[in-house]
Amino acid sequence: MQPFDPFDDLAGDVSRAPGGGTAAGLGIGLRWHSVEAAHLDSRVLACPPPDALPPALRGLFDGDGPGALTRAFDPGELLPDWQEARMVTVPGGFFRRTQARSRVEPRVGRFYPGLFLKGAPGLPPEAPTAFRVTAIAGDGEITVDFNHPLAGLPVDLELRLLDLVPPVEAPANVGRAAVTNGPGMQARWRGQPTDFYSGDPFARGDAGPDAEFYATPRLVQHIDDTARDRIVRLYSALLPETGAVLDLMSSWTSHLGPEASALRVAGLGMNAEELDANPGLQERVVHDLNSDPRLPWPDAHFDAVICTVSVEYLVRPVEVFREVRRVLRPGGRFVITFSNRWFPPKAIALWGELHEFERVGLVLEFFLEAGGFGALNTWSLRGLPRPPQDPYADRLATSDPVYAIWGQAM
Numbered sequence: 001m002q003p004f005d006p007f008d009d010l011a012g013d014v015s016r017a018p019g020g021g022t023a024a025g026l027g028i029g030l031r032w033h034s035v036e037a038a039h040l041d042s043r044v045l046a047c048p049p050p051d052a053l054p055p056a057l058r059g060l061f062d063g064d065g066p067g068a069l070t071r072a073f074d075p076g077e078l079l080p081d082w083q084e085a086r087m088v089t090v091p092g093g094f095f096r097r098t099q100a101r102s103r104v105e106p107r108v109g110r111f112y113p114g115l116f117l118k119g120a121p122g123l124p125p126e127a128p129t130a131f132r133v134t135a136i137a138g139d140g141e142i143t144v145d146f147n148h149p150l151a152g153l154p155v156d157l158e159l160r161l162l163d164l165v166p167p168v169e170a171p172a173n174v175g176r177a178a179v180t181n182g183p184g185m186q187a188r189w190r191g192q193p194t195d196f197y198s199g200d201p202f203a204r205g206d207a208g209p210d211a212e213f214y215a216t217p218r219l220v221q222h223i224d225d226t227a228r229d230r231i232v233r234l235y236s237a238l239l240p241e242t243g244a245v246l247d248l249m250s251s252w253t254s255h256l257g258p259e260a261s262a263l264r265v266a267g268l269g270m271n272a273e274e275l276d277a278n279p280g281l282q283e284r285v286v287h288d289l290n291s292d293p294r295l296p297w298p299d300a301h302f303d304a305v306i307c308t309v310s311v312e313y314l315v316r317p318v319e320v321f322r323e324v325r326r327v328l329r330p331g332g333r334f335v336i337t338f339s340n341r342w343f344p345p346k347a348i349a350l351w352g353e354l355h356e357f358e359r360v361g362l363v364l365e366f367f368l369e370a371g372g373f374g375a376l377n378t379w380s381l382r383g384l385p386r387p388p389q390d391p392y393a394d395r396l397a398t399s400d401p402v403y404a405i406w407g408q409a410m
Contacts, residue, residue, distance in 0.1 A: 004237035006042045006230060006381050010162040011068075025162030026170075028178045032155045034187035037364060037376035037405075041183040044383035044398075046170035047161060054175050060159045067161035075152050079179050082152030086124045092140030094120035106133045106142055109194030111185055111355055117144065134189055149184025168383055168398060182357035186364060186378050193369075196362050201350035202315040210288050213346060214270035219252050219277060222309050223339045225387045226399035231337050232257045234379070234404055235306060238335050239263070243303030246327065248320075249289070249310035252277040255337075266302075268295070293319035300329045307336050311363055312351040313343075321370035328409035334373065335406040336363050356401065363405045373407035380404075 007027040026048065030041040050061045060069040075081045095106050096116045106112070114129050124146050135143040157178055171177040188194055206213060221228065232255050239245060242262045247254045250267030251274045266283035269275050275284040285296060293316045305324050314320055324334050340356055354362060360378050367373045384399040386392065 004234055004379070006233070006379075007160050007162055008233070010164065011160060025164035025168065026174070027158075027160035027162045028174070029158035029160070030155055030178050030183055031158065032150060032153050032184075034153075035191040036188060036368060037378055039183075039186065039377070040379045041178075042379070042381045043178065044162065044164070044168055044381075044385075045174065045177060046168050048170050048174060052170075052172075052174070057157070057159060057174065060161070067159075069159045070156060072154065072156050074154055078155055078157065078175055079148050080151060082147050086146040087134070087143065088120075088122050088124065088146065089141055089143045090117060090120040090122065092136070092142050095142055105199065106136060107195040107198055108133055108136060109189050109192060110196075111149075111358060114146075132189060134192075145189065148179065149187065150179055153184075155179075164385055168385055182355065182380070185355055185357035186360035188361070188365075194361060194365060196350060196365055201348060203349045204315070204346055205349075206345035210270060210290050210346065217252075217271050217273040217277075219274065221253075222341055223400040223402075224390045224392070226384050227339055227402050228255060230381055230384070230402050231255045231308060231404075234337065234402075235335065236260070238333055238406060239304045239306070244301065246295075246297070246302045246305040246324075247281070248305055248307040248324070249313070250275060250278065250281070254278060254280045254306070255308050256280055266297075289320050290315045293323055295320075295323045295327050297327045299326055301327045303329055303332050305332070305334045307334075309338050309342070311336050311338055311366075312347045312359070315348060317366045318369045321366050322372070325370060325372040325409050330409055332409045333406050334367075334409070335404060337402060337404045338363075339400040339402055341400060356403065360403050360405060367405065367407050372410055374410045375408040376405070377407070378403075378405050 010027065024047055026045045028043045028045065032039050050058055053060065056071050057069060060067050094117055097104050109132065111130050111132050114131060117123060117131065131144040131146050132149065133142060134145050235255060236257050236259055244264045247265055247267045250269040254265060254267065256265065264282050265280050266285065267275050267278055267281040268285045268287050270286065270288060272286050275281060275286065287296065305328060311317065328334060342351065351359060360380065364376065364378060367376055380401065380403050382401045386396050386399045
């Protein structure tokens with residue numbers, strides 16, 4: 001099992017970079033650690049001219065070989081350091097609970113748009129567009145954190161020149177682009193569990209039996225070719241070369257590459273026709289995890305378990321995660337992947353309420369609450385060009401994002 005490099009097949013050459021050639025893309029990897037896990041947030045941008053990079057990163061274009069650069073940043077270098085002044089306590093009545101005809105309640109650990117506190121006293125100047133609730137007092141007072149979710153943490157920034165056609169757009173500030181719109185939101189606040197469970201988070205638009213909803217086979221792809229290819233590559237890096245693998249919530253494809261031919265793959269899904277159409281499965285089981293989260297295999301039966309673009313449909317996820325831990329051999333990985341597309345009638349209500357990076361935090365919380373997993377990792381990839389033949393290519397310039405969380409059975 002090799003470390004996963006999301007850009008391993010896309011490397012460009014420094015001789016073809018701006019100022020010396022035609023390299024089109026810039027791959028950014030942001031590595032950081034929380035109390036709970038290791039994190040890698042990857043993003044793709046158009047390759048900027050050398051003088052558009054911060055001075056600490058301009059060495060990317062030095063030399064004659066493939067362009068790659070890693071720089072470590074202490075807290076306060078890449079983004080403003082954590083500041084106590086950006087922690088604010090306001091009366092609960094200033095939290096705007098009515099939003100677009102729906103009721104929104106503050107939850108500890110969750111993020112909300114800055115407009116939800118518009119007009120509240122004591123807000124910091126130039127408050128960012130989002131804040132995190134860190135405490136709710138018995139009298140309703142709410143303490144919020146306006147700091148960037150990565151503030152106070154050291155981070156490593158990795159840059160890679162990439163060959164991409166068509167190229168993607170470049171922001172004015174590469175360093176800022178690496179940390180905006182999500183990275184950091186997947187971690188707990190100071191190790192405190194995030195409140196994902198208050199209210200009715202596992203309600204669904206279609207509360208009818210899942211067996212009826214999935215009775216008709218859906219032999220369709222749910223994410224674009226580029227996103228599927230990245231998932232295949234991720235699984236190739238994280239799964240063993242041989243052994244038994246469970247494809248949880250499986251369908252007509254298991255997102256496993258040719259090198260997985262030595263694996264014995266069992267598929268558990270909701271539709272027999274979909275499972276029968278999957279040529280990579282040696283065992284097929286139709287089973288409704290929402291009705292019965294128990295897995296029909298003995299303890300320590302599998303070397304790895306994968307779940308692809310399906311975790312958002314589980315209404316008893318922690319029970320399922322505990323079952324996955326039971327059927328995994330010690331050291332075996334459980335790998336969850338998803339994107340930003342799903343069937344709304346059957347996805348849990350909470351899923352649609354969360355920022356995409358908070359969804360990563362939700363799945364990470366499932367791992368932590370289930371227990372028995374170590375070496376937890378999260379990973380994200382955004383910004384690769386959408387395949388030109390994709391039916392949404394005329395409306396969406398970039399590929400579907402990919403998010404992954406994995407841990408090892410202890």
